[in-house]
Amino acid sequence: MTIFRRTLIAVTATALFGASVAAVAQDIKPRLIRFGYGLNEQSNQGRAAKVFAEQVEKASAGKMKVRAIGAAALGPDTQMQQALIGGAQEMMVGSTATLVGITKEMALWDTPFLISSAKEADTLLDGPIGEKIKSKLQDKGLVGLVYWENGFRNLTNSKRPITKMEDLDGVKLRVMQNNVYLSSFQTLGANAVPMAFSELFSALETKTVDGQENPFNTILSSKFYEVQKYVTVTNHVYSPWIVLVSKKWWDQLSKTEQQILTDAAKTSRDFERKDTREEAAKAVGDLKAKGMLINELSATESARMRAKLTKVYALIGADIGMDLWNEAQAELVKIRAKK
Ligand code: KDG
Numbered sequence: 001m002t003i004f005r006r007t008l009i010a011v012t013a014t015a016l017f018g019a020s021v022a023a024v025a026q027d028i029k030p031r032l033i034r035f036g037y038g039l040n041e042q043s044n045q046g047r048a049a050k051v052f053a054e055q056v057e058k059a060s061a062g063k064m065k066v067r068a069i070g071a072a073a074l075g076p077d078t079q080m081q082q083a084l085i086g087g088a089q090e091m092m093v094g095s096t097a098t099l100v101g102i103t104k105e106m107a108l109w110d111t112p113f114l115i116s117s118a119k120e121a122d123t124l125l126d127g128p129i130g131e132k133i134k135s136k137l138q139d140k141g142l143v144g145l146v147y148w149e150n151g152f153r154n155l156t157n158s159k160r161p162i163t164k165m166e167d168l169d170g171v172k173l174r175v176m177q178n179n180v181y182l183s184s185f186q187t188l189g190a191n192a193v194p195m196a197f198s199e200l201f202s203a204l205e206t207k208t209v210d211g212q213e214n215p216f217n218t219i220l221s222s223k224f225y226e227v228q229k230y231v232t233v234t235n236h237v238y239s240p241w242i243v244l245v246s247k248k249w250w251d252q253l254s255k256t257e258q259q260i261l262t263d264a265a266k267t268s269r270d271f272e273r274k275d276t277r278e279e280a281a282k283a284v285g286d287l288k289a290k291g292m293l294i295n296e297l298s299a300t301e302s303a304r305m306r307a308k309l310t311k312v313y314a315l316i317g318a319d320i321g322m323d324l325w326n327e328a329q330a331e332l333v334k335i336r337a338k339k
Helices: 003-028 044-059 077-086 104-110 118-126 128-135 179-187 197-205 216-221 255-281 283-289 299-308 310-320 322-337
Strands: 031-036 064-069 091-095 142-157 172-175 191-194 211-215 230-233 238-246 293-296
Touching (some): 044 064, 044 091, 044 216, 044 255, 064 255, 077 142, 104 128, 104 179, 104 238, 104 322, 118 128, 118 142, 118 255, 118 322, 128 322, 142 216, 238 255, 255 283, 299 310, 310 322
Parallel strands (some): 172 191, 230 293
Antiparallel strands (some): 142 211, 142 238
16 A cells, blocks of 8 residues: 555544544533523522522533523623524523513513412413413514512612602602503602613612612612612512523524423522522511611502502503403402412
8 A cells, every 4th residue: 555545544534533523522512501690699580590500400411501690791681682682692581571672561560569479470470371471572582481580579768768659759769671660650759760770779879869669689689778778568569580592592402402491490480489488588677687667558558559550550451452461360360269
């Protein structure tokens, strides 16, 4: 055999060996998933993101790795939503309220005083209404896996206790970038200021705004007690988070990979709701210990606020469609009948 032929065989064999090593390496290189969220790592949102990541790695035997990236390091909710739609980021969890510009039906979850218990929340969100609304994300480039609990929202401010609706007059209140929240608090007399969550702490610290509204868990984990004096327990909205996947990326996954993510999302949802509720149950004591002054809005004043917000309900019904609005109301009647 000539030297040329021997050299040719050796070179070919080396190339084939190299290609097979690369192929094996490709096979065992884990699929990396960037999972963005807005609160910090120590928050209920951060703890659940960690559980999700652990579940995915375990179920995929290390073939899928989730990098949970908190504190809005990948940008505010609205920026991450666009990154998912474009395929530049794989996953996130964020507020349904910031999604209404993409899927208007998400505004149902902004309805003041719609949901009044955890049972109503879980049954409505995990039932046909929640599924129907989630499914509308698909043609916008997003896949909604599950709802987590942000929680019942309460007011904080640095000026005065809010004991009646009129106490809101002139209070510069940060709200999420969402028309229902904006019109709700304008209707109640506050000077509502839409702002991304990532800018909120410094806005409170510099008195750019006087107050904000969020669940107890966020008030604690974001240390709002350092820059806010008064908490008024209003439970004015039950606010969900939603775990989202880029549909561009999701469609490239195998059925097995999709099932792994879906199952891990459900496990993380059940953990998150339990963890959030346990933390919220002791939050009043924790916030008092941090020096906050807490009052509960009376049933009379709560009823006055609901009555004042009737016109906002009409806005939501028009936005989401009266069929869906009426379906949701009927579903709640059914849930409440099953005591
Ligand atoms: O990224 C933060 C959001 O997910 C969530 O906390 C939204 O409740 C929210 C707020 O007030 O912005």
